[in-house]
Amino acid sequence: MKREHVIDLYFMEARAKLIDLAAFLDRVDRAPGADDFRMAALRKALLELPATHRDRAKSVLLSLSDPTTDPLPVANIKAACGAWPDSK
Amino acid sequence: MRYIEPHAHMVSRTTDDYLAMATSGCQAVCEPAFWAGFDRRSVSGFYDYFRQLTDYEPKRAAKFGLAHYCWLCLNPKEAEDLKLADEVLGIIPEFLNRPSVLGIGEIGLNKNSRNELAVFEKHVDLAARHSQLILIHTPHLEDKLKGTRLIVDALKADKRIAPERVIIDHVEEHTIQLVLEAGFWAGMTLYPESKCTAARAVDMVELYGNERLWMNSACDWGVSVPLAVPRAALEMRQRGHTAEEVDKMIYDNPRRFLSQSKNFREKS
Secondary structure: OOHHHHHHHHHHHHHHHHHHHHHHHHHHHHOOOOOOHHHHHHHHHHOOOOOOOOOHHHHHHHHOOOOOOOOEOOOOOOOOOOOOOOOO | OOEEEOOOOHHHOOHHHHHHHHHOOEEEEEEEOOOOOOOOOOHHHHHHHHHHHHHHHHHHHHOOOOEEEEEEOOOHHHOOOHHHHHHHHHHHHHHOOOOOEEEEEEEEOOOOEHHHHHHHHHHHHHHHHOOOEEEEEOOOHHHHHHHHHHHHHHHHHOOOOOHHHEEEOOOOOOOHHHHHHOOOEEEEEEOOOOOEOHHHHHHHHHHHOOOOEEEEOOOOOOOOOOOHHHHHHHHHHHOOOOHHHHHHHHHHHHHHHHOOOOOOOOOO
Protein backbone atom coordinates (compact mmCIF):
# COMPACT_ATOMS: atom_id res chain seq x y z
CA MET A 1 0.00 0.00 0.00
CA LYS A 2 1.43 3.40 -1.00
CA ARG A 3 1.92 6.11 1.59
CA GLU A 4 -0.72 8.29 -0.03
CA HIS A 5 -3.26 5.45 0.36
CA VAL A 6 -2.31 4.95 4.03
CA ILE A 7 -2.77 8.66 4.68
CA ASP A 8 -6.08 8.70 2.79
CA LEU A 9 -7.35 5.78 4.85
CA TYR A 10 -6.20 6.78 8.31
CA PHE A 11 -5.43 10.52 8.51
CA MET A 12 -8.84 11.70 9.69
CA GLU A 13 -9.02 8.95 12.32
CA ALA A 14 -5.52 9.76 13.59
CA ARG A 15 -6.33 13.50 13.60
CA ALA A 16 -9.45 12.87 15.69
CA LYS A 17 -7.52 10.70 18.16
CA LEU A 18 -4.77 13.32 18.45
CA ILE A 19 -7.29 16.06 19.24
CA ASP A 20 -9.01 13.76 21.74
CA LEU A 21 -5.67 13.18 23.46
CA ALA A 22 -4.92 16.90 23.54
CA ALA A 23 -8.37 17.62 24.96
CA PHE A 24 -7.88 14.92 27.60
CA LEU A 25 -4.56 16.47 28.70
CA ASP A 26 -6.26 19.90 28.88
CA ARG A 27 -9.14 18.40 30.89
CA VAL A 28 -6.74 16.85 33.37
CA ASP A 29 -4.83 20.12 33.72
CA ARG A 30 -8.04 22.05 34.40
CA ALA A 31 -9.17 19.66 37.10
CA PRO A 32 -8.11 20.41 40.70
CA GLY A 33 -5.79 17.91 42.36
CA ALA A 34 -2.57 16.18 41.42
CA ASP A 35 -1.52 13.72 38.71
CA ASP A 36 -1.06 10.08 39.62
CA PHE A 37 1.35 7.48 38.23
CA ARG A 38 -0.88 6.83 35.22
CA MET A 39 -0.50 10.38 33.97
CA ALA A 40 3.23 10.29 34.56
CA ALA A 41 3.41 7.07 32.56
CA LEU A 42 1.29 8.56 29.76
CA ARG A 43 3.45 11.67 29.54
CA LYS A 44 6.57 9.48 29.44
CA ALA A 45 5.04 7.30 26.71
CA LEU A 46 4.37 10.40 24.59
CA LEU A 47 8.15 10.78 24.28
CA GLU A 48 8.16 7.62 22.14
CA LEU A 49 6.44 9.43 19.24
CA PRO A 50 9.11 11.61 17.54
CA ALA A 51 9.29 11.49 13.75
CA THR A 52 12.73 9.90 13.87
CA HIS A 53 11.53 6.88 15.87
CA ARG A 54 10.44 3.51 14.44
CA ASP A 55 8.25 0.86 16.06
CA ARG A 56 6.40 3.57 17.98
CA ALA A 57 3.47 1.35 18.95
CA LYS A 58 5.81 -1.25 20.40
CA SER A 59 7.83 1.42 22.21
CA VAL A 60 4.73 2.99 23.76
CA LEU A 61 3.52 -0.44 24.94
CA LEU A 62 6.93 -1.24 26.41
CA SER A 63 7.01 2.14 28.14
CA LEU A 64 3.66 1.36 29.86
CA SER A 65 4.66 -2.21 30.82
CA ASP A 66 5.86 -3.80 34.04
CA PRO A 67 9.51 -4.57 33.20
CA THR A 68 10.13 -6.88 36.18
CA THR A 69 10.52 -10.64 35.81
CA ASP A 70 9.70 -12.26 39.18
CA PRO A 71 6.12 -13.47 39.83
CA LEU A 72 4.17 -11.47 42.43
CA PRO A 73 3.85 -13.19 45.84
CA VAL A 74 0.06 -12.94 45.55
CA ALA A 75 -2.54 -11.33 43.28
CA ASN A 76 -4.46 -8.97 45.55
CA ILE A 77 -6.47 -7.44 42.73
CA LYS A 78 -7.78 -8.74 39.41
CA ALA A 79 -7.79 -5.63 37.22
CA ALA A 80 -4.98 -3.93 35.32
CA CYS A 81 -4.90 -0.13 35.13
CA GLY A 82 -2.88 0.49 31.97
CA ALA A 83 0.37 1.74 33.50
CA TRP A 84 3.02 0.28 35.76
CA PRO A 85 2.89 2.06 39.14
CA ASP A 86 6.68 2.07 39.62
CA SER A 87 7.39 3.61 36.21
CA LYS A 88 9.91 6.44 36.53
CA MET B 1 -16.68 -14.57 2.75
CA ARG B 2 -16.26 -17.33 5.29
CA TYR B 3 -14.56 -17.18 8.66
CA ILE B 4 -14.02 -19.06 11.90
CA GLU B 5 -14.46 -17.19 15.18
CA PRO B 6 -11.73 -18.90 17.21
CA HIS B 7 -12.36 -17.12 20.52
CA ALA B 8 -15.79 -15.94 21.67
CA HIS B 9 -17.58 -16.24 25.00
CA MET B 10 -21.00 -16.93 23.56
CA VAL B 11 -22.67 -17.83 26.86
CA SER B 12 -22.54 -14.06 27.48
CA ARG B 13 -24.05 -13.12 24.13
CA THR B 14 -27.54 -13.03 22.68
CA THR B 15 -29.14 -14.98 19.84
CA ASP B 16 -28.98 -11.73 17.82
CA ASP B 17 -25.19 -12.08 17.95
CA TYR B 18 -25.37 -15.66 16.70
CA LEU B 19 -27.62 -14.50 13.86
CA ALA B 20 -25.28 -11.63 12.93
CA MET B 21 -22.25 -13.93 12.95
CA ALA B 22 -23.95 -16.63 10.89
CA THR B 23 -25.15 -14.14 8.29
CA SER B 24 -21.65 -12.60 8.10
CA GLY B 25 -20.09 -15.90 7.02
CA CYS B 26 -19.13 -17.47 10.32
CA GLN B 27 -18.70 -21.23 9.95
CA ALA B 28 -17.75 -22.20 13.49
CA VAL B 29 -17.32 -20.56 16.87
CA CYS B 30 -14.86 -21.68 19.55
CA GLU B 31 -15.50 -20.80 23.17
CA PRO B 32 -12.74 -20.92 25.79
CA ALA B 33 -13.74 -21.29 29.42
CA PHE B 34 -13.31 -17.98 31.23
CA TRP B 35 -14.08 -15.89 34.27
CA ALA B 36 -17.76 -15.29 34.97
CA GLY B 37 -17.16 -11.73 36.17
CA PHE B 38 -17.17 -13.01 39.74
CA ASP B 39 -15.37 -15.83 41.53
CA ARG B 40 -17.27 -19.11 41.63
CA ARG B 41 -17.51 -20.52 45.13
CA SER B 42 -17.26 -24.23 44.48
CA VAL B 43 -16.28 -26.91 42.01
CA SER B 44 -19.98 -27.49 41.37
CA GLY B 45 -20.19 -24.08 39.71
CA PHE B 46 -17.48 -25.14 37.27
CA TYR B 47 -19.11 -28.52 36.68
CA ASP B 48 -22.32 -26.80 35.60
CA TYR B 49 -20.38 -24.29 33.48
CA PHE B 50 -18.58 -27.14 31.66
CA ARG B 51 -21.97 -28.80 31.06
CA GLN B 52 -23.22 -25.53 29.62
CA LEU B 53 -20.19 -25.27 27.31
CA THR B 54 -20.28 -28.88 26.13
CA ASP B 55 -24.00 -29.52 26.02
CA TYR B 56 -26.32 -26.53 25.94
CA GLU B 57 -24.29 -23.92 24.01
CA PRO B 58 -23.63 -26.19 20.96
CA LYS B 59 -27.38 -26.65 20.66
CA ARG B 60 -27.99 -22.91 20.87
CA ALA B 61 -25.38 -22.28 18.13
CA ALA B 62 -26.77 -25.08 15.96
CA LYS B 63 -30.07 -23.23 15.69
CA PHE B 64 -28.17 -20.72 13.56
CA GLY B 65 -26.26 -23.32 11.56
CA LEU B 66 -23.06 -22.72 13.54
CA ALA B 67 -20.73 -25.40 14.82
CA HIS B 68 -19.76 -24.67 18.44
CA TYR B 69 -16.55 -25.91 20.08
CA CYS B 70 -15.09 -25.20 23.49
CA TRP B 71 -11.96 -25.23 25.63
CA LEU B 72 -11.95 -26.10 29.33
CA CYS B 73 -10.03 -24.77 32.33
CA LEU B 74 -10.13 -22.65 35.44
CA ASN B 75 -9.40 -19.03 34.54
CA PRO B 76 -6.23 -17.44 35.97
CA LYS B 77 -8.37 -14.82 37.72
CA GLU B 78 -9.55 -17.64 40.02
CA ALA B 79 -6.15 -19.24 40.55
CA GLU B 80 -5.35 -17.82 43.99
CA ASP B 81 -7.55 -20.49 45.59
CA LEU B 82 -5.28 -23.50 45.07
CA LYS B 83 -7.68 -25.99 46.68
CA LEU B 84 -10.51 -24.99 44.35
CA ALA B 85 -8.10 -25.02 41.40
CA ASP B 86 -7.10 -28.60 42.16
CA GLU B 87 -10.74 -29.63 42.46
CA VAL B 88 -11.57 -28.06 39.08
CA LEU B 89 -8.53 -29.66 37.45
CA GLY B 90 -9.81 -32.94 38.83
CA ILE B 91 -13.16 -32.78 36.98
CA ILE B 92 -11.85 -31.58 33.60
CA PRO B 93 -10.79 -35.07 32.36
CA GLU B 94 -14.40 -36.20 32.65
CA PHE B 95 -15.29 -33.69 29.91
CA LEU B 96 -12.31 -34.10 27.58
CA ASN B 97 -13.93 -36.86 25.53
CA ARG B 98 -17.03 -34.85 24.76
CA PRO B 99 -17.29 -34.32 21.00
CA SER B 100 -16.93 -30.53 20.93
CA VAL B 101 -13.95 -30.11 23.29
CA LEU B 102 -10.82 -28.77 21.55
CA GLY B 103 -8.39 -28.67 24.45
CA ILE B 104 -7.32 -26.81 27.59
CA GLY B 105 -7.93 -23.06 27.67
CA GLU B 106 -7.95 -20.23 28.07
CA ILE B 107 -5.28 -20.80 30.68
CA GLY B 108 -2.47 -18.37 31.45
CA LEU B 109 -1.81 -15.50 33.81
CA ASN B 110 -3.67 -12.41 34.98
CA LYS B 111 -1.58 -10.50 37.55
CA ASN B 112 1.48 -12.76 37.18
CA SER B 113 1.38 -14.18 40.70
CA ARG B 114 3.07 -17.33 41.99
CA ASN B 115 -0.23 -19.17 42.42
CA GLU B 116 -1.38 -18.20 38.93
CA LEU B 117 1.86 -19.59 37.54
CA ALA B 118 1.53 -22.79 39.57
CA VAL B 119 -2.04 -23.35 38.36
CA PHE B 120 -0.98 -22.55 34.79
CA GLU B 121 1.73 -25.22 34.97
CA LYS B 122 -0.80 -27.74 36.32
CA HIS B 123 -3.08 -27.05 33.35
CA VAL B 124 -0.13 -27.49 30.97
CA ASP B 125 0.64 -30.80 32.65
CA LEU B 126 -3.00 -31.88 32.26
CA ALA B 127 -2.91 -30.96 28.56
CA ALA B 128 0.34 -32.88 28.06
CA ARG B 129 -0.95 -35.99 29.83
CA HIS B 130 -4.14 -36.00 27.76
CA SER B 131 -2.55 -34.88 24.44
CA GLN B 132 -4.70 -31.76 24.29
CA LEU B 133 -4.22 -28.52 22.37
CA ILE B 134 -3.62 -25.44 24.53
CA LEU B 135 -5.13 -21.95 24.24
CA ILE B 136 -3.41 -19.31 26.36
CA HIS B 137 -4.66 -15.98 27.69
CA THR B 138 -1.96 -13.36 28.22
CA PRO B 139 -2.49 -10.67 30.87
CA HIS B 140 -3.98 -7.26 30.31
CA LEU B 141 -2.29 -3.91 29.70
CA GLU B 142 0.81 -3.27 31.84
CA ASP B 143 0.98 -6.93 32.89
CA LYS B 144 1.05 -8.42 29.38
CA LEU B 145 4.80 -8.20 28.67
CA LYS B 146 5.88 -9.83 31.93
CA GLY B 147 3.12 -12.45 31.75
CA THR B 148 3.93 -13.41 28.19
CA ARG B 149 7.59 -13.86 29.11
CA LEU B 150 6.69 -16.04 32.12
CA ILE B 151 4.31 -18.13 30.00
CA VAL B 152 6.79 -18.67 27.18
CA ASP B 153 9.52 -19.63 29.66
CA ALA B 154 7.23 -22.12 31.44
CA LEU B 155 6.17 -23.73 28.16
CA LYS B 156 9.74 -23.99 26.90
CA ALA B 157 10.72 -25.69 30.15
CA ASP B 158 8.17 -28.48 29.59
CA LYS B 159 9.68 -30.66 26.88
CA ARG B 160 6.38 -32.49 26.32
CA ILE B 161 4.83 -29.36 24.79
CA ALA B 162 5.00 -28.99 21.01
CA PRO B 163 4.87 -25.24 20.25
CA GLU B 164 2.76 -25.74 17.11
CA ARG B 165 -0.02 -27.18 19.33
CA VAL B 166 -0.18 -24.04 21.48
CA ILE B 167 -1.76 -20.68 20.63
CA ILE B 168 -0.83 -17.69 22.77
CA ASP B 169 -3.64 -15.17 22.51
CA HIS B 170 -4.04 -11.42 22.91
CA VAL B 171 -0.60 -10.57 21.49
CA GLU B 172 0.22 -6.94 20.75
CA GLU B 173 3.16 -5.21 19.10
CA HIS B 174 5.45 -5.74 22.10
CA THR B 175 4.76 -9.49 22.50
CA ILE B 176 4.04 -10.93 19.06
CA GLN B 177 7.67 -11.42 18.09
CA LEU B 178 8.47 -13.24 21.34
CA VAL B 179 5.60 -15.68 20.71
CA LEU B 180 6.21 -16.35 17.01
CA GLU B 181 9.98 -16.71 17.35
CA ALA B 182 9.45 -19.40 20.01
CA GLY B 183 7.39 -21.40 17.47
CA PHE B 184 3.93 -20.87 18.98
CA TRP B 185 0.82 -19.67 17.23
CA ALA B 186 -0.28 -16.13 18.08
CA GLY B 187 -3.80 -14.74 18.43
CA MET B 188 -4.73 -11.08 17.99
CA THR B 189 -7.83 -9.94 19.84
CA LEU B 190 -9.83 -7.13 18.28
CA TYR B 191 -11.22 -4.88 20.99
CA PRO B 192 -12.44 -1.29 20.77
CA GLU B 193 -10.16 -0.03 23.57
CA SER B 194 -7.72 -2.55 25.02
CA LYS B 195 -5.78 -5.26 23.14
CA CYS B 196 -5.71 -4.22 19.48
CA THR B 197 -7.78 -2.54 16.79
CA ALA B 198 -8.32 -4.03 13.35
CA ALA B 199 -5.87 -1.53 11.87
CA ARG B 200 -3.12 -2.57 14.31
CA ALA B 201 -3.87 -6.25 13.75
CA VAL B 202 -3.45 -5.83 10.00
CA ASP B 203 -0.24 -3.87 10.66
CA MET B 204 1.08 -6.93 12.51
CA VAL B 205 0.06 -9.24 9.66
CA GLU B 206 2.01 -7.03 7.27
CA LEU B 207 5.03 -6.82 9.60
CA TYR B 208 5.25 -10.42 10.79
CA GLY B 209 3.60 -12.41 7.98
CA ASN B 210 0.41 -14.45 7.96
CA GLU B 211 1.69 -17.78 9.24
CA ARG B 212 0.72 -19.11 12.70
CA LEU B 213 -1.50 -16.09 13.28
CA TRP B 214 -5.25 -15.65 13.79
CA MET B 215 -7.69 -12.89 14.71
CA ASN B 216 -10.59 -13.16 17.13
CA SER B 217 -13.26 -11.00 18.74
CA ALA B 218 -13.07 -12.52 22.24
CA CYS B 219 -16.56 -11.09 22.64
CA ASP B 220 -17.90 -11.55 26.15
CA TRP B 221 -19.98 -9.67 28.71
CA GLY B 222 -17.71 -6.60 28.46
CA VAL B 223 -17.23 -3.99 25.74
CA SER B 224 -16.53 -6.16 22.70
CA VAL B 225 -17.73 -6.69 19.13
CA PRO B 226 -18.94 -10.11 17.95
CA LEU B 227 -18.38 -9.10 14.29
CA ALA B 228 -14.84 -7.86 14.88
CA VAL B 229 -13.29 -10.56 12.65
CA PRO B 230 -15.33 -9.82 9.49
CA ARG B 231 -14.75 -6.11 10.12
CA ALA B 232 -11.00 -6.78 10.22
CA ALA B 233 -11.42 -8.64 6.94
CA LEU B 234 -12.90 -5.46 5.46
CA GLU B 235 -9.88 -3.56 6.79
CA MET B 236 -7.59 -6.00 4.99
CA ARG B 237 -9.51 -5.57 1.72
CA GLN B 238 -9.37 -1.75 2.05
CA ARG B 239 -5.60 -2.06 2.35
CA GLY B 240 -5.29 -4.12 -0.81
CA HIS B 241 -5.05 -7.65 0.58
CA THR B 242 -6.49 -10.20 -1.83
CA ALA B 243 -9.55 -12.32 -1.11
CA GLU B 244 -7.23 -15.33 -0.79
CA GLU B 245 -5.06 -13.55 1.79
CA VAL B 246 -8.14 -12.59 3.77
CA ASP B 247 -9.45 -16.15 3.62
CA LYS B 248 -6.13 -17.46 4.90
CA MET B 249 -6.19 -15.15 7.92
CA ILE B 250 -9.80 -15.54 8.99
CA TYR B 251 -10.61 -19.08 7.89
CA ASP B 252 -7.69 -21.24 6.85
CA ASN B 253 -5.27 -20.34 9.64
CA PRO B 254 -7.72 -21.12 12.46
CA ARG B 255 -8.83 -24.23 10.55
CA ARG B 256 -5.21 -25.43 10.33
CA PHE B 257 -4.54 -24.95 14.03
CA LEU B 258 -7.87 -26.33 15.25
CA SER B 259 -7.69 -29.35 12.94
CA GLN B 260 -4.93 -30.66 15.19
CA SER B 261 -7.79 -31.63 17.51
CA LYS B 262 -9.59 -34.79 16.45
CA ASN B 263 -12.85 -33.14 17.48
CA PHE B 264 -12.64 -30.25 15.03
CA ARG B 265 -14.50 -30.93 11.80
CA GLU B 266 -14.50 -28.60 8.82
CA LYS B 267 -18.00 -27.71 7.67
CA SER B 268 -18.78 -29.49 4.41
